[in-house]
Each structure stands twice: as C-alpha cells, then as structure tokens.
Amino acid sequence: xxxxxxxxxxxxxxxxxxxxxxxxxxxxxxxxxxxxxxxxxxxxxxxxxxxxxxxxxxxxxxxxxxxxxxxxxxxxxxxxxxxxxxxxxxxxxxxxxxxxxxxxxxxxxxxxxxxxxxxxxxxxxxxxxxxxxxxxxxxxxxxxxxxxxxxxxxxxxxxxxxxxxxxxxxxxxxxxxxxxxxxxxxxxxxxxxxxxxxxxxxxxxxxxxxxxxxxxxxxxxxx
Amino acid sequence: xxxxxxxxxxxxxxxxxxxxxxxxxxxxxxxxxxxxxxxxxxxxxxxxxxxxxxxxxxxxxxxxxxxxxxxxxxx
Numbered sequence: 452x453x454x455x456x457x458x459x460x461x462x463x464x465x466x467x468x469x470x471x472x473x474x475x476x477x478x479x480x481x482x483x484x485x486x487x488x489x490x491x492x493x494x495x496x497x498x499x500x501x502x503x504x505x506x507x508x509x510x511x512x513x514x515x516x517x518x519x520x521x522x523x524x525x526x527x528x529x530x531x532x533x534x535x536x537x538x539x540x541x542x543x544x545x546x547x548x549x550x551x552x553x554x555x556x557x558x559x560x561x562x563x564x565x566x567x568x569x570x571x572x573x574x575x576x577x578x579x580x581x582x583x584x585x586x587x588x589x590x591x592x593x594x595x596x597x598x599x600x601x602x603x604x605x606x607x608x609x610x611x612x613x614x615x616x617x618x619x620x621x622x623x624x625x626x627x628x629x630x631x632x633x634x635x636x637x638x639x640x641x642x643x644x645x646x647x648x649x650x651x652x653x654x655x656x657x658x659x660x661x662x663x664x665x666x667x668x669x670x671x672x673x674x
Numbered sequence: 675x676x677x678x679x680x681x682x683x684x685x686x687x688x689x690x691x692x693x694x695x696x697x698x699x700x701x702x703x704x705x706x707x708x709x710x711x712x713x714x715x716x717x718x719x720x721x722x723x724x725x726x727x728x729x730x731x732x733x734x735x736x737x738x739x740x741x742x743x744x745x746x747x748x749x
Contacts, residue, residue: 528681578728579682582725583686586686
C-alpha cells in the first residue's frame, strides 16, 4: 500500500493536484484531508499556504480473469521477443505500484536484455502490457511488471540514496542534484522525501536528462 | 521481427484483420512497415508517440539479439 502524503501549495486545490500528480492517482482513488486553508492576503502579504493530507484509498483486488489476461499478454510479448522466461503473478503489488495494480514478475536466466539501459526496455514492456490490457478490457487496469526483482532492488537503493543525500543537504545547506532518472524512479525519490522536514525535491531538465534536485527547506525570510 | 510488430499492433487496433507488416532490406538494416486501418493509426502511435516508441525499443532489443539493425515505419 502506498503511503499518504502531505503537500503545501498556494490553494487547497493546487495542493491536491500536486499530491495526485506525485502519487500518480486520480481524485476518486484518494481521501483528502485539508490541514490548513490557504489565505490569499493582500499583495502576497500575510498570505498563508494551504496544506492537505492525501491518503490513497484501498483499491479492490484485481479480478482473477483480468490477472490471467495480463499474464497471457506478457507471455505473448515475451514469446514474440523469442525469450524463454516464466511469468509469475505476485500476490501483492509493491508500494511504488499504482493501487489496485496487477503485479507480474518475469523469471528466468540472463534477462538483463529485458531491463535495458536505465530500465528503459522494462518500462516499454510494462507500458505495452498496460495499453494492450486496457484495450482488451475497455478500461484502465494498471499492471506492474518486474524482472527478477530488478525494480525492487532499485526501489530500495533509491530510497536509501534519497535519505543519504537529504542528510547531506541538511548538513551543508547546499542543494544536491542527482543523476538523470526515468519518471518512475524520480517518483520514488520524490515520495521518499516528501515527509522530510529539512529538504524539498524538484525535477529539473527535460526528457532523458530530467533529474532531481534536493534543496534545503528555506527558513521564511523576515519582513 | 515481423511477428513482434504484428502481435502488438493486432492487440491494440479495432480492426486486427487490416494489420499488415512487411519487411524490406534497407541500407541501414531491416525496415519494418506497419500498415493499419486509418482509424487505428492513432492507436499504434499512441499518446505522444509512446506506443510507437515502446515498439521501437523492443524491435531494437530483438534486432540486437540477432546482431542486426531494424527500424519501424508506420505507413
């Protein structure tokens, strides 16, 4: 299950949108608690930020026949790639997957070819499985695809990297920019540091070069 | 190579019988030409070209396995 997040922005609505974007969820998949209403103030003076808590709602477990369909699609894809590997259905989707996801794991020998540079091949496979399944079911049903625990290892590595770098930023007061990462990996870092009191995160750059910057949370300047 | 493109394309179009993939030897390797019903063209390209891009990634993987190059053209 994905953790809840707290987000500040100028208005309540903006904060909700920001949180949804970070979680990758739709409005009806979450429960929103308004912690603080924003005040607009005069010319930005005495204005206060709005703060909301957004909690992902538990999603119904995917239906068995849809799980079977997702598995069959992935198996077909692997077969047309001339790759002999097995597909297992994981009992539970990992924390970084969208709630209600079907989780599939590809098992076999020498599957590095399915991961690709920065996991790009795996991302393409997962994307296609999602599109193919959505077309068949006529609705969206998220599918999470991993290869021999690759994403699980990345998830843990990214969480600990995020914590280490945040600690360094907190100590030095200087921002740190991480290596470029694909979108789903940046999301893991953003979420890992969302509740951090000392730092805030931001993505900079475009496309393949997009990367995360970890910045110290500035003390509010005195007026 | 052809089978891969056919498998994906047939699974995302509304008219799978109109999916046609032809292979041609070009100067830079194999050229895969994908043809679908006019109304299905958007589906094989995808939002912001993401479906086509994902297909190209997988074509590259398969081609690399066979030690050659291949490109996808949607016609």
